[in-house]
Amino acid sequence: MDSTKSSGETAINITESKSSKGKAPATNYTVTTKATPYQQQGGWKRGISIFDFILRICALVAALAATTTMGTTDQTLPFFTQFFQFQASYDDLPAFTFFVVANAIASSYLVLSLPFSIVCIVRPHAVGAKLLLLIFDTVLVGFTTAAAAAAAAIVYLAHNGNSNTNWFAICQQFDDFCQRVSGAVVASFIAAVIFIFLVVLSAVALRRH
Amino acid sequence: MDSTKSSGETAINITESKSSKGKAPATNYTVTTKATPYQQQGGWKRGISIFDFILRICALVAALAATTTMGTTDQTLPFFTQFFQFQASYDDLPAFTFFVVANAIASSYLVLSLPFSIVCIVRPHAVGAKLLLLIFDTVLVGFTTAAAAAAAAIVYLAHNGNSNTNWFAICQQFDDFCQRVSGAVVASFIAAVIFIFLVVLSAVALRRH
Numbered sequence: 001m002d003s004t005k006s007s008g009e010t011a012i013n014i015t016e017s018k019s020s021k022g023k024a025p026a027t028n029y030t031v032t033t034k035a036t037p038y039q040q041q042g043g044w045k046r047g048i049s050i051f052d053f054i055l056r057i058c059a060l061v062a063a064l065a066a067t068t069t070m071g072t073t074d075q076t077l078p079f080f081t082q083f084f085q086f087q088a089s090y091d092d093l094p095a096f097t098f099f100v101v102a103n104a105i106a107s108s109y110l111v112l113s114l115p116f117s118i119v120c121i122v123r124p125h126a127v128g129a130k131l132l133l134l135i136f137d138t139v140l141v142g143f144t145t146a147a148a149a150a151a152a153a154i155v156y157l158a159h160n161g162n163s164n165t166n167w168f169a170i171c172q173q174f175d176d177f178c179q180r181v182s183g184a185v186v187a188s189f190i191a192a193v194i195f196i197f198l199v200v201l202s203a204v205a206l207r208r209h
Numbered sequence: 210m211d212s213t214k215s216s217g218e219t220a221i222n223i224t225e226s227k228s229s230k231g232k233a234p235a236t237n238y239t240v241t242t243k244a245t246p247y248q249q250q251g252g253w254k255r256g257i258s259i260f261d262f263i264l265r266i267c268a269l270v271a272a273l274a275a276t277t278t279m280g281t282t283d284q285t286l287p288f289f290t291q292f293f294q295f296q297a298s299y300d301d302l303p304a305f306t307f308f309v310v311a312n313a314i315a316s317s318y319l320v321l322s323l324p325f326s327i328v329c330i331v332r333p334h335a336v337g338a339k340l341l342l343l344i345f346d347t348v349l350v351g352f353t354t355a356a357a358a359a360a361a362a363i364v365y366l367a368h369n370g371n372s373n374t375n376w377f378a379i380c381q382q383f384d385d386f387c388q389r390v391s392g393a394v395v396a397s398f399i400a401a402v403i404f405i406f407l408v409v410l411s412a413v414a415l416r417r418h
Contacts, residue, residue: 092373095362127416138350138408142401145351146358153304153359154366158374164301165367167376192351199347199408206415207336 045124048205052133052198053117059194060110063144066187067103070096070151073184075177088170088177095150096181102147103188106140113137120205127206134202141195148188155181254333257414261342261407262326268403269319272353275396276312279305279360282393284386297379297386304359305390311356312397315349322346329414336415343411350404357397364390 074089090096113136116129123129158178161169171178283298299305322345325338332338367387370378380387 088373093371094365131412131416134412135409138347138405141347141350142354142405145354149355149358150362153362156303157363157366157376162302164297165376165379167366167374170374196347196351200344203340203343203412203415206412207340 043124045205046121048201049117049120049124052201052205053114053121055194055198055201056110056114056117059191059198060107060114062187062191062194063103063107063110066148066184066191067100067107069180069187070103070184071100073177073180075174088174090181093154095154099147099151099184099188102143103184103191106144106191109136109140130202130206134199134206137195137198137202141192141199144188144192144195148185148192151181151188152185155185252333254414255330257410258326258329258333261410261414262323262330264403264407264410265319265323265326268400268407269316269323271396271400271403272312272316272319275357275393275400276309276316278389278396279312279393280309282386282389284383297383299390302363304363308356308360308393308397311352312400315353315356315400318345318349339411339415343408343415346404346407346411350401350408353397353401353404357394357401360390360397361394364394 070090075087090100113133116133119126119129120133155178157167157169158174158181159169159171161167279299284296299309322342325342328338329335329342364387366376366378367383367390368378368380370376
C-alpha cells in the first residue's frame with residue numbers, strides 16, 4: 001500500500017516536473033486542492049466545536065441535576081419502627097456518597113473545560129486543546145458511568161430487594177427518597193452518554209488536521 | 210527503502226525547482242516538506258498500532274478472566290439454616306448477571322476488533338478503521354465500567370452490609386464466593402482502564418493523518 005501510494009505521488013511529481021517548464025500549472029493545482037479543503041475544514045470544524053460547546057452545557061446541566069438531586073434528598077418518615085430507620089439520606093449508603101462526589105467532580109470538570117471548548121471554536125485547527133479534552137472526556141465517561149451504575153445497582157436493590165441474600169426492599173417505606181434517587185441516576189447516565197458523544201465528536205474533528 | 214524513496218523524491222523536487230526557473234519556488238518547498246514527514250508518520254503510526262494490538266489482547270485476557278471467574282463461581286455451603294441460602298451463584302443477583310453478560314460482550318467485541326487492529330498495522334494511514342475502533346472503544350469504556358461498578362457496589366454490600374437499610378453482610382458465610390467475585394470485579398476494572406488507553410492511543414494516531 002505504501003509502495004503504491006508513494007509511487008503514485010512520485011508519478012505526480014514527475015509529471016509536475018515535466019509540465020512545470022516555465023509556468024508550473026500542476027504545482028499550482030496541488031496547492032489549490034490543498035488550500036481549499038483546509039478552509040472548508042475550518043468551517044465544519046468550527047461547527048463541530050460549537051456543537052461540542054452546546055453538548056458540554058447539556059452535560060453540565062445533567063451532572064449538576066444529578067449531584068443536587070442526590071445530595072439534597074433527605075426523607076424523614078413520620079413514624080418509626082425498630083426495624084427501619086426513620087430517616088434516609090444519601091450518606092447512608094457509600095455508593096450514593098460516591099455518586100455525589102463523582103458527579104460534583106464531573107460538573108467542576110465541565111465548567112473548567114468550557115474555556116478550552118471556546119478556544120476550539122475560535123481556533124478550529126488547535127490540536128492540543130482538542131486532544132486534551134478528548135483524553136479527559138474519556139476518563140470522565142468511565143467516572144460518571146461508574147457512579148451511575150453503582151448507584152443504579154443499589155437503587156435496584158432498594159426497589160426490589162433480594163430474597164437470596166435476605167436484603168429487603170426499602171422503597172415501600174422511603175418511596176419519595178427512592179424516586180428522587182432514581183431520577184438522579186437517570187440524569188447521571190444522560191451525562192455519561194453526552195460524554196461519549198463528546199469523545200466521538202472530538203475524534204471526528206481530530207481526524208484530518 | 211524509506212530513505213531511498215524520500216531521497217528520490219527530493220531529487221525530483223530539486224530538478225523541478227530548477228526547471229521551473231524561479232516561478233513559485235515556495236510551492237515546490239511545500240511539496241518537499243509534506244512528503245518526508247508523511248513517511249515518518251507511517252513509522253510511529255505503525256508502532257502505535259502494534260501497541261494497540263497488544264493492549265487489545267491484554268484487555269481480552271482481562272475481560273475473559275472476569276467473565277469466566279464470575280460465571281463459574283458457585284459456592285455450596287456444607288450447612289444451611291433457615292435464614293441463609295446454602296448455595297450462592299452469580300445469577301442470584303441481577304448486577305452479577307449483568308456483569309457476566311457485559312464482560313462476555315466486551316470479550317466478543319475485542320475478538321472482532323483484532324482484525325481491524327491488524328488492518329491498522331498493515332495500513333498505518335487507514336482513518337476509517339481507526340475511527341470505527343475509537344467509537345466502539347468509547348462505548349465499551351462505559352459498558353465495562355458500568356458492569357464493574359454495579360458489581361463492585363454489590364460486592365461492597367456483601368462484604369460490609371449496611372446497618373441503615375438492614376442489609377446484612379453475607380461474606381462471612383460465602384467467603385470463597387466473595388473472594389472470587391472481588392477478583393472478577395478487579396479484572397473488569399483493568400479491562401475498562403485498558404479501553405481508556407486504547408481510546409487515547411487511537412486519538413493520538415488520528416491526530417495527524
